[in-house]
Amino acid sequence: MKPVLPFLRPLLPAVVFLFGIITPLVSKAETKHFGIQVVDEVTGRGIPLIELRTVNDLRYVTDNAGWVAIYEPGLMDREVWFHVSGPGYEWKKDGFGFTGIRPTPKSGETFTVKLKRNNIAERVGRLTGQGQYHASELLGLPLPLPNLNPSGVMGQDSVQAVPYKDGIFWLWGDTNMPNYPLGNYNTTCATTARDIDPEKGIAYKYYMDEKDPKRLRKMMVVEGPGAVWLFGLLTVKDENGKEVMLAHYGRHEGLKPHAEHGIARFDDAAQTFKTAVKLEMSNEWRYMQGHAVQAEDGYYYFSAPLPHTRVRATLADVLDPSKYEALWFDQAKGEWKWQKEHPPTNQEAEQVLLKQEKMKLAQARFDIRDAATGEPVQLHNASVQWNAYRKRWILLGVQYGFKAKAPSPLGEMWYAESDAPDGPWGKAVKVATHPRYSYYNPIHHGFLDKEGGKVIYFEGTYTLEFSGNPIAPARYDYNQLMYRLDLSDERLAPAHRQK
Template sequence: MNASINHHESNRVARSPSARGNRTLVDRPSCVDVLIARKNALVRRLGRAAAVVCAAALCAGGTAVLNKAAENRKRLKSHSCAIGRFAALAAASVIVWNYLDSVAGRSGLGVIAPTALHAAETEREPPQGSAKSGYFGIQVVDAETGRGVPLVELRTVNHASYWTDSAGWAAVNEPGLAGREVFFHVGGPGYEHPADGFGYRGVRLRVEPGRTAAVRVRRTNIAERLYRITGQGIYRDSLLLGRPTPASSLKRRGGVMGQDSVQAVPYRGQLFWLWGDTSLPDYPLGNFQTTAAFAPLPGDGGYLPQEDIPLDYLLDEKRPDRVRAMCPWNEPGMIWLFGLLTINDPQGRETLVAHYSRQKSLAERAEHGLARFDDAAGRFVKLAVFDAGNRWRHPRGNAVRVREPEGEYFYFVEQWASTRVPARWEALLDPDQYEAFRYDPAAADYRWQKAEPPFAPEDEHRLLAEGKMKPERARLLLRDPAGGRTIVPHRASIQWNAYRKRWIMIFTQYGDKQAESFLGEVWYSEAEQITGPWNAAVKIASHPKYSFYNPRHHPFFDEASGRVVYFEGTYTEMFSGNPVATPRYDYNQLLYRLDLDDPRLRAARAAVATR
């Protein structure tokens, strides 16, 4: 069974008449029902804002409601001294209004909480398998799609946190809270719950073991978060609650706890996946010699990328509970593989090749060159060792194969597509065949050349500031149309998109001190050529005070002729300044989906220029 069952099933429950008729989160007197009816009539006749002004009339018949608000009387009395009786009555109206909203299943006062989503609904009967577990289940769902939302925090007033799993479920087992009404603050990157009259974004639920509740949130990101691809406990809470999960959720994953920086390419009828440093459960230092997995191509394997990627990890032969070290070269240092690509070798066999880098530290390299995948051994072997002084004449970032009038090239994308090499075996192995894209002051334009390293965005910005480059010659003058700020890419993924008939770039930003995160803001841009000009960018995802780096757009997952695209990246507290790591999610890959027809992307389309 797949994850979509969770979303459809919960959606049916949330919308069913029995569920609507069983809102028992708050025991309310019958007179409150009358007041709610009067309030709703005011809204229909006068509109929400005008109805609030008239809400004071509800106080006359609202003895039961005012008793509920007794705890606020002292505060209202002090308000009376300061702002007068009229203001106190208005404050009472706000309290009454929000209380009526809360018991009717809505959020708060219109001006304070503009989004009137239903906050929560409970099932009359416990779901199968959850009653014995003793857990209270909460599913956070997208208010627009009904799909469960991963990476949303539910936090009690004493700061006990529950993070939703990849199906949006959180399993709560707190003996001290059982049978009580509990307020949960609700929030997660790119999703929010409407605020009540006091500014709190959350819901009050009666915690009953064996029962469930649905909480709706509004997506503020343009991109939709789907699930966590890697790590342990991806569907932990769903399993605790006895909910359906994808078939692959119980497959052996080699003890993977966390994985950094993905590469993925179609290879011999399958998808080949590659990650860098990998955390394992038995010690903080896990596999630092690269990890790999296979997965079927979508359609062939009977799966949809929106629901699951059935990864089949390559495991250690001697310890099948651990992933296999893909570069076990008995030399000190971390080994990273980037620029992964497929190419035919001299015998015409399709071969996996990548640039390897053996690192002394994050910044210091001990050795580098090319490695190829040995299918028989199931590991990478060295293909060529490059000179230590070779800083750019090799595959880097993610590789894109492009057909040009003069032949096929591999373009390599880090901050942008700034290096390339002819897509031939002998050229790939020859550093002298690599070219860099660089601004030529004499020609007053960019050109491909072999002598100097490629231009970075900072180089272009410096020439613009010095007046040595005209703005119309810039290739990376990325600006946010909403705020006008310049956006500097950190790492990017560029692919041709058949639907837009343009090159599209998904990238993370860095260097903006006003941004919500140092490396967690994800942007979208379009261009006529792979080298730009890249002019405008629209933010599609934000991860406040967290990092989301090395994004990868997977074109083999594109749907609807390219209208819908999928991308992932590494979600981690590293480089964020946040001392608190998100349990289970940290240092793992998150998958997002983006609809290119979203009207909020128009600004990126309109700014496309030809060169």
């Protein structure tokens, strides 16, 4: 996101420290705060999620425009040290090994810090929750969005989104609200227009409860305890050519496997999801999963974490578990095939076959490896889309790093390419890192692609869950964080598939 830089020619001599510049803040509103903006040294855009920490551990985290607003009695009008840190960005160390800046906070003035980006992907900002432009508002700067959506959403987990009718339909899993952490655990949904620009912020129109318009609507009500999660969201046409929206639902008690599940259909009249098909508990793969993508061959493929299940893109087939197919390796014939009898041979199962020498390396489809080191990259979840710019299927996936020597257990994002949605996938390049933090269930929104697919956007859930990190950055935790990726970046070349 490229914020407006409200700077005029300095009226006072600029104080320069490393790459920092202090200037007067020009604003219609008087402010007692001192503003620090952290920007990408190449693009000039503000960088969200950069922490500035004082010697006595006062922590400030940049908002979506890259700003923090500081007014701290006792620390104004004197030189103050701020440690600078943030995932994917670099600041040089001083002689003692400290990484930081040393401005003199003064009310109404600003200080600019330019950081080098190590990530290939550029962080755009947080899409959900309160205070996306918290510091910008305190500094009296223009706001692309209000700092609390009328819905009152504070945190959201695991997004799905599809073009539906005249707009984009969005859904999330668990949702936190201001009055209590367990705000809505029966699926939250919203709509937006189709012509949205994520770099200007996304203004969601949430579905609210008809009886209590200040509360979110429970979009999928299932009897019994636990949360209701929807995945595999897709649309198909019925026999009359009408658009129908479907998803797989599961009722979960904590992180246990679903206690019941089935296929849900969106009821346009009731504006909620309702059970269309209740599935047998023994059904472990014959349904929509993960992120759905439709290919030109007439099938929907489901990335869970990779596209090794599919079904024909018709209403009758999607609703019929017997129509689902799995990509399976026939050891007797030494070949892959789509079939309906056996469960899929996924990435983990493929690795077992390779180690047992029951599959040749040349036959592998999911043997994804770091292009730089050759180390295997096991995926926890991924999103696969056709890309017009690369003229390839592209994958953006988060690494399952608990067993690997990764900076985070669920936070390392990788890019790979293939000529088909079901692979083979090969060399991968890391595009974003989240050390000691989680960034799971990522999704690439193809409908947001720009410049013919040259610029793409992906988002995921940013949370301290599973990370082992005891400290959550204010406002960012348990929310959706978006990145921008330019596919012309030469650093992605090692992942390019060769014809």
